[in-house]
Amino acid sequence: MTDVDVREAVTAAHRDEWARVVASLTRRFGDLDLAEDAAAEAFAVAVERWPSDGVPPNPGGWLTTTANRKAIDRIRREAKRDDKHEAARMLSGDDPPEQLGVVDDLRLRLIFTCCHPALAMESRVALTLRMVGGLTVPEIARAFLVQESATGQRITRAKAKIKAARIPYRVPSADDLPARVSGVLAVLYLVFNEGYLATSPDADPVRPHLTAEAIRLARLVRVLLPEDGEVAGLLALMLLTEARRTARVSTTGELVVLEQQDRGLWDRELIAEGHRLVRERLATGAAPGRYQLLAAINAVHTSARDARDTDWSQVVALYDQLVRLDRSPVVALNRAVAVAEVDGPEVALAAVAPLGEALDGYHAFHATRAELLRRLDRGTEAREAYDRAIALAGNTAETAYLTRRRDELG
Template sequence: MTSDVAAAISRVHREEWARVVAGLARRFGDLDLAEEMSAEAFATAVERWPADGVPPNPGAWITTTAYRKAIDRLRREARRGELHQEAFMLADAGAPDETGAIEDDRLRLVFTCCHPALPMDARVALTLRVVGGLTVAEIAHAFLVQETTMGQRLSRAKARIRSAGIPFALPQQEDLPDRADGVLAVLYLIFNEGYLASGSASDPLRPDLTGEAIRLTRLVRDLLPAGSRERAEATGLLALMLLTEARAGARVSSDGALVRLDEQDRAAWDRALIDEGLSLVRSSVEAVDRGEGALDRYQILSAINAVHASAARPRDTDWARIIALYSDLERLDGNPLVTLAKAIAVSELESAEAGLAIVATLADRLDGHHAFHTSRAELLSRIGRSDEARTAYDRAIELAGNTAEIAHLVLRRGRLAASVPSDPATGVKPSDRPTRPITQGEPS
């Protein structure tokens, strides 16, 4: 297979997987069938496209192939009588829509995967698999479980959908608010997987996932009643996604290493996304000023990102405002990663020692998280404790799963050469000059 054909298949899989699976699931009411036949269609493409060439409309080719394979499967399985008859009725109705007409099928699939009948970890895993197109191995890595364990978890979730008769449909309007929290949480996790992919050897960033998460969040927001708490949460999440995605073009260097926020080329940021995100943040803040509730978690996170996006230069960042927002978030969310991110902001406004003192209080809860060791390493390096910083970098590299992040950490650790002599006038090594740490809780 030529590299061009392989690249085309990879691109079509990223762009079309969710749409194909969603369309088949709606037509046949069977998620297993939809997923298996979609996979077989891509396997057929791997066999045929090298000889036949990439078709003019690859997405339509995959859709039609998957649809025909599903019909063939049902013909062979006479035991599935009612579905067998339905399949022929669908087949007689003509070829499946190739574009546009099934656009909302992906949103239906998200609500199906996020049904309250499923536990939250199953909702997330299932949505990552059938909407995000991640492999079972990638999802298992993200959840820190064995691949066989994750495969069983996904199988149980799909079996639950079948046994409970969960429909492949949007909930009724009156049911939307009760379902919104779970759906938004899963969409945020899908976005995060695209923002910094876990265990991906070739794609440290997954713009297909971040783009799909943004698209679906827009649709969910439009479905929710204006003025409702759920609509405000969706607005905050959309703003957060837009402001974060705006930096995508500057987040990875040409040699594949993550680029810290303060070192990014801000001219490469997407101003249209930033302007839209800032407008949404302003509307949220104005609503709070009118007495319409308080900022929720997504709105606070989007406000933090708005501070970064509004700074023309790193030194213009309003760290006092960021600390205040993280303090608000701490009161809503007891996640220690929030406190870790606040510690970084404190180190910027006050001193590395002040930030390190906060980080030290999180050791018991975050020792197994690479962001804790990364932050500790960077702060230690700023105050000249290079040997301790090197040990912390080693632990961070061991725990990190993203290729771009590992490359960044290796680079940072390499600048801590113990053999470099100190400046006789100051006693400080060149490698110990102040640098700003990066954590998962802080945008990059």
């Protein structure tokens, strides 16, 4: 095995085992920062030793053992003399076996554990995305449309609160799940989005392993909470979005927008399952939540055999319901795209204009403006908007599409 192969093996182990190692150490030592530091040291040792020693048969076990030793070394170095007896107790190996609780899947169990209701929603989601979801700080920052420094501070504050408030790292019981599920759904949705259209220029435009994992975990959450409408809504939304993935990027690596996609490439089984979930929720007569409305919007799009058959009036009506629940500028921007198909680009552009202050750093805002200005034959302004969108876009397929659209202006 070459050095390159070994480093790739370590990277793969990092993706698969990082959360497990950190969780194991946190349970044992009760200190999240210590757990992360020790895990990082273990992976550094792996990169150093595996090229000469070879990758062990059980990389995860090797990493956990090494990380435990690193944590022990740190405790012995840093703890005061009176604390050593407590450290020795923790290292005795007499810990009772971990209680798995109601959530059998390891990764989902970690997500529910991290999404503690004592933390603010944005903090618990950011922390969980970093520790368990495998997203980087820049990816999380782009998901929240905030600066990387703000995201890093949010994660740091969440860790500090866990330590200061002595929030227990405890596997949630069945009674805990309803209070934590909203954070869990937010984590799964953001992981899915990062897989469906990556935000980093260094990543593949589409990352199917992330979308597949998000869908897998959403299915498990639905088994745990079968009556929760938002769980069903998120699963339906993911299925209807994932169904279009194979038509999303052209063979030349360029983004293919919805109206130009080859609908014969869409996965009809996923669409049928997504539609069934949407109908089941409508049949309950309960007021739909955010994910259910987004799923219904996607159901309208995937019901049309041709883009020209899309019922845009229904899409706008659904967005009207959504903005009453979620007043975020991104929802308002997406609504304006639908308004353009019903009332024309000039009306939509007027709706987009007030969003500039909040969304100036969001590439989709400028891309939407560019398309609307293009339809109004305002070429110079459209070109400027395309330039701004290209500068902000991270996804290489999206950048290629926007560049072509700009260059077509002449």
